[in-house]
Amino acid sequence: QSALTQPPSASGSPGQSVTISCTGTSSDVGAENYVSWYQQHPGKAPKLLISEVSKRPSGVPDRFSGSKSGNTASLTVSGLQAEDEADYYCSSHVPGGKYVFGTGTKVTVL
Amino acid sequence: EVQLVESGGGLVQPGGSLRLSCATSGFTLSDKYINWVRQAPGKGLEWVGRTTNKASGYITLYAASVEGRFTISRDDSQNSLYLLLNSLKTEDTAVYYCATERSGSFDFWGQGILVTVSS
Numbered sequence: 001q002s003a004l005t006q007p008p009s010a011s012g013s014p015g016q017s018v019t020i021s022c023t024g025t026s027s028d029v030g031a032e033n034y035v036s037w038y039q040q041h042p043g044k045a046p047k048l049l050i051s052e053v054s055k056r057p058s059g060v061p062d063r064f065s066g067s068k069s070g071n072t073a074s075l076t077v078s079g080l081q082a083e084d085e086a087d088y089y090c091s092s093h094v095p096g097g098k099y100v101f102g103t104g105t106k107v108t109v110l
Numbered sequence: 111e112v113q114l115v116e117s118g119g120g121l122v123q124p125g126g127s128l129r130l131s132c133a134t135s136g137f138t139l140s141d142k143y144i145n146w147v148r149q150a151p152g153k154g155l156e157w158v159g160r161t162t163n164k165a166s167g168y169i170t171l172y173a174a175s176v177e178g179r180f181t182i183s184r185d186d187s188q189n190s191l192y193l194l195l196n197s198l199k200t201e202d203t204a205v206y207y208c209a210t211e212r213s214g215s216f217d218f219w220g221q222g223i224l225v226t227v228s229s
Contacts, residue, residue: 052213
């Protein structure tokens with residue numbers, strides 16, 4: 001199972017929006033609506049931001065939103081804040097039980 | 111409060127073995143699917159494997175990169191899970207995380223534990 005493809009980096013000024021793509025195949029991202037997104041600050045464990053393509057767990061600001069079209073999922077961070085500077089990873093459940101992660105995107109707040 | 115705490119990491123020689131533990135609290139372990147995820151230094155996340163819950167028969171599944179070398183086990187009575195790492199390779203050097211699974215995502219994570227494979 002190959003890693004999902006994400007852009008290595010993305011950036012934006014405070015208050016702007018940034019969108020990160022996550023491209024897989026019809027065997028993973030395109031197969032089901034079990035795409036999730038994680039935020040990871042340096043030296044910390046990942047934190048769940050989005051589950052099931054677009055669902056936000058309790059406590060996650062509504063500045064974070066997710067969507068999917070075909071084999072590509074996207075995470076949008078609106079109203080960028082300094083604390084949003086982190087690494088972001090997508091993940092997809094693969095029918096049969098396995099999982100695959102994206103390659104990761106480093107978001108810089110300018 | 112849901113908590114997962116990994117332990118048992120350290121330095122091991124290539125070909126060696128190590129057992130990681132994941133102590134859990136704040137939820138009923140037997141109800142949960144639990145996954146192991148790793149992250150090599152400076153690299154991205156890699157799914158390692160998963161154990162289903164009691165209702166699903168404690169089925170384990172592994173990534174191709176560790177299949178046959180790593181084994182996940184659990185002791186729900188002790189609120190603990192284990193990851194046995196055998197035939198370790200230098201490329202297994204990573205921070206290992208245990209995480210609960212819910213609706214196709216990993217909702218709670220431990221803090222991670224470093225495993226270094228080096229001679």
